[in-house]
Amino acid sequence: MAEIKQVLMPDIGDSKDVPVIEIMVKAGDTVKTEQPLLTLETDKATMDVPAPFDGVVKNVSVKVGDKVSEGTLILSIETSATETSAVAISTTPPVSVQETANPPPASSVAVPITPTHLPNNLTSKVHASPSIRHFARELGIDLTQVKGSGVNGRITKNDVQSFVKTVLAQSQSGAGGGGLQISAMPVVDFSKFGAIETKPLSRIKKLSGANLHRNWVSIPHITQHDEADITEMETFRKELGEEYTKQGIKITPLAFLLKAVVTAMQQYPDFNSSLDTSGENLVLKKYFHIGVAVDTPDGLMVPVLRDVDQKGIVQLAKxxxxxxxxxxEKKLTATAMQGGCFTISSLGGIGGTAFTPIINAPEVAILGVSKASIKPVFKESEFVPRLMLPLSLSYDHRVIDGAEAVRFTSYLSKVLSDVRRLVL
Structure with a gap:
């Protein structure tokens, strides 16, 4: 017996009035389980809302530009009772289903809209929704340290916030009760001095701003500046670029930087680590996922390239x-910006000679790259023109000391000056 079910927006944490930026189906379309129905723009990325079961779309209740919240009617799907009852129940937060017929009791459906990534040995120990996991990751919180107050020990947002307050209180009391005191920003009526225009920040800049402020005030930043001679690398890059242009692959210096950074991280493993929540232990990672800062019209985004150590220059360039x-194009998913070990922020295509990039917590270092320029370098008893690339390494001084930072940039410069070392 066919029945019509209404699909409602699920719980998406504190997000409300989330814009719909794309609708992939229309009335009359046949959809399969987990097929994307529409795309939302939330937090720093986009996410797809998938179909909870097979069926035929009867009508779509939203359009591009609409803003949706928990419980908003998305669309209606006609499906058979046999198909509905066959759908497996998931333990991740469900897309809400409002029934307009009388289905059998086994027809409850759960479809994840935000994948979670936790080690297998931790998944069964932590009970939290994807939105809470994402919230905790933004704060650098290990959920295994948080006690849940919800049903069956499920962790709520209040639990995470309470945990953070407790840690901060302990930190301040351990320092003799003195915390960082920041005076409030002055309130100024700028219109008294001339014409003004108020322009709202983009969603990405609002979120990035909060994270950058937190990272800057909570991490003791030091920046080590250096230069790398990339004369031979640039010659090889251009030759490689001509070879792969017909395949539509652009070989950029950043592809070489990714490989060189991983080589340096393998040599100095503290750069591939994070402090645990106690601040007394280093978590050393055995994988090499590198974030790359991308300048977009709406603000800075940092997608992550995974397993860089296992890929070649051409594949990384692609x-x-x-x-x-x-x-x-605002097509990155939330998971595409998670799991980074180290970040590269390259401004070489724009200009500049040096800068101080802010560490992307819970990482412990970030490499800034400025514009390369020809400089006279004393080599073999004479000055010769060489293409020099400015490097700016910001590092967490709680984890890395100055000597190790210099060794890291020196080694990185050596690898970039002779790319044959990348195969060693």
Whole structure:
């Protein structure tokens, strides 16, 4: 017996009035379980809302530009009782289903809209929705340390906030009760001095701003500046670029930087680590996922390239092109910006000689790259023109000391000056 079910927006944490930026189906379309129905723009990325079961779309209740919240009617799907009852129940937060017929009791459906990524040995120990996991990751919180007050020990947003307050209180009391006191910003009526225009910040800049402020005030930043001679690398890059242009692959210096950074991280493993919540232990990572800052019209986004150590220059160049396009077209998923070990922020295509990039917590270092320029370098008893690339390494001084930072940039410069070392 066929029945019609209404699909409602699920709980998406504190997000309300989230814009619909794309609708993939229309009335009359046949859809399969987990097929994307529409795309929302939330937090720093986009996410798809999938179909909870097979069926035929009867009508779509939203349009591009509409803003949805928990409980908003998305669309109606006609499906058979046999198909509905066959759908497996998931333990992740469900897309809400409002029934307009009388289905059998087994027809409850759960469809995840935001994948979670936790080690297998932790998944069964932590009970939290994807939105709470994302919230905790933004704060650098290990959910295994948080006690849940919800049903069956489920962790709520209040639990995470209470945990943060407790840690901060302990930190301040351990320092003799003195905390960082920041005076309020002055309130100024700028219109008294001339004409003004008020322009709202984009969603991405609002979220990035809060994270950058937190990282800047909570991490003791030090920046080490250096230069790398990339004369031979640039010659090889251009030759490689001509070879792969016909395949639509652009070989950029960033592809070489990714490989060189991983080589340096393998040599100095503290750069591939994070402090645990106690601040007394380092979590050393055995994987190499590198974030790349991408400048978009709406603000900075940092997609992550995974397993960089296992990929060649050409493959990395291809993936860089793909993720940069997705970032600028607002097509990145939330998971595409998670799990980074180290970040590269390259401004070389714009200009500049040096800067101080802000560490992307819970990482412990970030590499800033400025514009390369020809400089006279004393080599073999004479000055010769060499293409020099400015490097700016910001690092967490709680984890990395100055000597180790210098060794890291020196080693990185050596690798970039002779790319044959990338195969060692």
């Amino acid at each position: 993936e860089l092109g793909e993720i940069s396009t997705k970032a600028r």
